[in-house]
Amino acid sequence: MQPFTQLTAIAAPYDRLNVDTDQILPARFLLKRRTDPQYPTYLFRDLRLNADSTESPDFVLNHPAYRAAQIFVGNANFGGGSSREAAAIAFDRYGIRCVIAVNFGDIFYNNCVKNGILPVRLSDATTAAIRNQLHAKPGSTLTVDLPAQNVTDTEGHQHPFEIDGFSKSCLIEGASQIDLTLRRLPEIEAFEQRYRAAMSWA
Amino acid sequence: MAAITPRSMFEKIWDNHTVAKDENSGEALLFVDRLILTDTSSFHAFDHLRAASYPVRHPKKIFGEPDHFAASRGATLADVADEERRTLVHALGENCAEFGLTHFGLGDPRMGISHVVAPEQGITLPGLFLLCGDSHTSTHGALGALAFGIGGQTAHIMATQCIWQRPLKNMRVSVEGLRAPGVTAKDVILAIINRLGPAGGFGHVIEYAGSAIRAMSVEERLTVCNMSIEAGARSGMIAPDETTIAYIQGRPFAPFGEQWDKAVAYWKTLPSDEDTRFDHELTLDASTLSPMVSWGNTAADVVPVTGHVPDPATESNTDRRSSMERALDYMGLKPGTAMRDLTVDQVFIGSCTNGRIEDLRAAAAVVTKARGQKARVPALVVPGSGLVKAQAEREGLDRIFKAAGFDWGHPGCSMCVGTNGDTVAAGKRCVSTSNRNFVGRQGAGSRTHLASPATAAASALTGRVTDVREFMQGDI
Numbered sequence: 243m244q245p246f247t248q249l250t251a252i253a254a255p256y257d258r259l260n261v262d263t264d265q266i267l268p269a270r271f272l273l274k275r276r277t278d279p280q281y282p283t284y285l286f287r288d289l290r291l292n293a294d295s296t297e298s299p300d301f302v303l304n305h306p307a308y309r310a311a312q313i314f315v316g317n318a319n320f321g322g323g324s325s326r327e328a329a330a331i332a333f334d335r336y337g338i339r340c341v342i343a344v345n346f347g348d349i350f351y352n353n354c355v356k357n358g359i360l361p362v363r364l365s366d367a368t369t370a371a372i373r374n375q376l377h378a379k380p381g382s383t384l385t386v387d388l389p390a391q392n393v394t395d396t397e398g399h400q401h402p403f404e405i406d407g408f409s410k411s412c413l414i415e416g417a418s419q420i421d422l423t424l425r426r427l428p429e430i431e432a433f434e435q436r437y438r439a440a441m442s443w444a
Numbered sequence: 445m446a447a448i449t450p451r452s453m454f455e456k457i458w459d460n461h462t463v464a465k466d467e468n469s470g471e472a473l474l475f476v477d478r479l480i481l482t483d484t485s486s487f488h489a490f491d492h493l494r495a496a497s498y499p500v501r502h503p504k505k506i507f508g509e510p511d512h513f514a515a516s517r518g519a520t521l522a523d524v525a526d527e528e529r530r531t532l533v534h535a536l537g538e539n540c541a542e543f544g545l546t547h548f549g550l551g552d553p554r555m556g557i558s559h560v561v562a563p564e565q566g567i568t569l570p571g572l573f574l575l576c577g578d579s580h581t582s583t584h585g586a587l588g589a590l591a592f593g594i595g596g597q598t599a600h601i602m603a604t605q606c607i608w609q610r611p612l613k614n615m616r617v618s619v620e621g622l623r624a625p626g627v628t629a630k631d632v633i634l635a636i637i638n639r640l641g642p643a644g645g646f647g648h649v650i651e652y653a654g655s656a657i658r659a660m661s662v663e664e665r666l667t668v669c670n671m672s673i674e675a676g677a678r679s680g681m682i683a684p685d686e687t688t689i690a691y692i693q694g695r696p697f698a699p700f701g702e703q704w705d706k707a708v709a710y711w712k713t714l715p716s717d718e719d720t721r722f723d724h725e726l727t728l729d730a731s732t733l734s735p736m737v738s739w740g741n742t743a744a745d746v747v748p749v750t751g752h753v754p755d756p757a758t759e760s761n762t763d764r765r766s767s768m769e770r771a772l773d774y775m776g777l778k779p780g781t782a783m784r785d786l787t788v789d790q791v792f793i794g795s796c797t798n799g800r801i802e803d804l805r806a807a808a809a810v811v812t813k814a815r816g817q818k819a820r821v822p823a824l825v826v827p828g829s830g831l832v833k834a835q836a837e838r839e840g841l842d843r844i845f846k847a848a849g850f851d852w853g854h855p856g857c858s859m860c861v862g863t864n865g866d867t868v869a870a871g872k873r874c875v876s877t878s879n880r881n882f883v884g885r886q887g888a889g890s891r892t893h894l895a896s897p898a899t900a901a902a903s904a905l906t907g908r909v910t911d912v913r914e915f916m917q918g919d920i
């Protein structure tokens with residue numbers, strides 16, 4: 243996984259509330275493998291494409307200024323609904339490295355971290371202000387600093403955010419959660435020994 | 445020992461599996477006793493293991509059970525709906541073989557829905573911590589295990605046999621008293637969810653207790669725990685007792701001999717200590733319950749079968765009112781309509797909620813009572829596992845169903861979620877013994893009414909939502 247430290251990149255604003263994982267990745271693509279070269283086109287597929295497969299000009303990622311976006315700025319209740327990991331995979335394959343929203347579906351949040359994407363929670367007012375700045379100047383960039391835990395908006399204001407230590411170290415090191423947990427192998431092995439002795443039937 | 449803080453069963457199992465704690469996040473690293481993989485998405489996890497060359501830490505603790513794509517019309521891989529799904533079912537078997545995991549594949553007489561197969565095989569045991577990608581993993585808590593669904597953590601568990609988790613809260617739901625005839629475990633859990641609301645259990649593990657729960661068979665308890673997630677809870681559980689122990693003894697993966705005695709002695713220490721403080725408590729009187737049927741798009745949207753479609757106008761909370769209006773619109777229902785006046789287009793009996801032998805017996809008993817009456821609408825009965833199917837056939841239940849015009853399917857999730865191709869058409873009304881009535885759950889535009897197997901069988905015979913007690917005249 244690519245380590246995440248600082249990122250300055252084009253940010254795409256998306257105002258819609260309650261963007262669930264089914265909108266992010268429609269269920270019919272659940273069976274696709276992440277190595278599928280078409281995967282980037284599955285992200286928001288039904289919002290990006292009209293029924294006749296032409297691009298919908300209204301969708302933010304179809305706007306020329308946002309095509310190369312690596313940051314996605316959503317609204318409240320982002321990534322709720324079905325627990326599909328594929329929703330985070332779709333962002334990753336598209337090239338989005340950071341999603342900012344007021345709050346996230348629990349499982350989606352974890353799946354982002356697992357896939358090297360930084361999920362940032364900012365207040366309702368701050369996300370709205372940032373989206374407005376971006377709408378005003380399409381194609382402008384934000385800077386996200388994970389070690390310092392802040393986002394710098396287009397006007398240079400810094401907004402601090404919270405993240406738990408485990409997710410932070412996974413992302414900064416580009417280590418998978420598995421790698422980090424395996425560093426505790428001595429503890430796991432000691433536990434297993436005790437456990438096996440006490441719970442031999444299990 | 446005297447001054448020890450009383451602990452709930454959940455806390456005892458949690459503590460017993462805690463390998464380490466992360467001070468920053470407050471999360472615990474928990475050791476996992478059993479992991480079940482289904483056919484839907486575990487391929488991402490295997491791809492991940494291979495790409496990073498992680499070995500599987502404890503292959504013997506992991507079980508592959510294809511269920512979502514298994515066809516109702518035939519038992520082989522060739523019967524699976526299309527190439528893509530065949531590939532996934534096949535991949536699960538190949539992956540299990542490559543990593544040395546136990547696999548109950550299509551054609552294996554033990555195959556079936558994960559949440560039916562694992563208890564049946566003795567893979568689920570009291571005091572264990574069991575996980576599966578599927579949200580209805582709460583089912584296994586009926587045996588006194590801690591069990592819940594996990595999103596995409598499968599690769600992490602296979603590589604480390606552990607999972608990071610934030611602590612959960614404790615809730616106790618006590619059901620006291622005797623159920624009236626015709627009121628099943630399904631009706632009890634639907635009534636509980638109705639009281640809690642679809643998010644009332646959020647962040648909690650629910651322990652079901654009380655005399656009505658104690659009196660239930662293990663299969664009935666599995667039905668209750670299965671639906672915990674429909675109240676938003678992470679998991680549901682029931683303290684192991686003599687009923688549990690008798691159920692487990694002799695099952696293929698259960699301990700035996702000296703290990704059995706050790707296990708039973710441990711299981712007896714599991715029930716919540718007497719003075720345990722629960723974060724939330726709810727008590728229901730079983731004797732006041734009726735057969736229930738759902739009208740909306742959450743399992744909390746239920747009324748007694750003798751009741752009526754509710755009127756959003758009487759709801760003062762505006763969010764709630766508009767969600768009721770949306771549900772009624774989707775379900776094609778008018779406020780005030782008697783549930784029993786609703787005509788039904790089809791019926792599904794099966795799923796991890798109600799696809800066990802006792803469920804099929806209950807449905808067949810209603811058909812038998814109807815003396816030669818045939819199903820008025822298409823009705824599909826799908827046993828939860830190959831062993832349930834074989835048992836039902838030994839008892840002649842399949843013949844009872846077929847004689848009444850019901851279809852008798854091969855085991856799997858089938859029409860519960862429709863991923864195997866068995867769906868309910870748009871705008872069609874289906875009485876279903878499954879656990880979810882979400883928008884589009886049984887197929888785009890499908891209208892699901894959740895109910896017990898007895899209610900579903902009765903509704904198939906009359907072609908409308910039916911009070912099963914109509915078929916029980918003379919019994920009481």
Ligand code: SF4
Binds near residue numbers: 559797856
């Ligand atoms: S029967 Fe339904 S609820 Fe149960 S595991 Fe299968 S799809 Fe999920």
